[in-house]
Amino acid sequence: MSTDALVILRDDHREVRALFREFQKSSTTDARRGQIVSKVIELLTVHTYIENEVLYPEVRALLPELEDDILESYEEHHVADVLTMELYAMGAHEERFKAKTMVLIESVTHHMDEEEKEWFPKVREQLGRKQLQEIGERLLEAKKRAPRSPAQPSALKKTIDAVIS
16 A cells, blocks of 8 residues: 555545445335445544645645645535534435435535546656655544534544634
């Protein structure tokens, strides 16, 4: 497994995108959609946590010219956090479950596309391989302690911080 920060994050994106595609198939049952959303919530909770706690602060300090991009990413994470918290409290059978998930998919897909096409290339260009590997190692460490559910205290704190900041 690579310790390059951007490779780690792209791998996370790939896993989430695959679940999004499965959710959107017309043949996917409501029960399976519920399972998919549960896994997506777990993955996004971990992913936004490690980016917010490790990647964004470090890149913001190293590359201050990317501050606007980072601030926008924090806000996009906030939207994802709110949606995942709402979905966490819903059942797949509920009337707005599919619609709310589709909004999450659209929002998160936009965020991932923007990161991969615009933000990651700037970061890769300006940070060396060694720095990206060091950040990647910190991301992997943060993954071990990251919340897996939006209801865990560290996830709630992240969401509350985004609301009051």
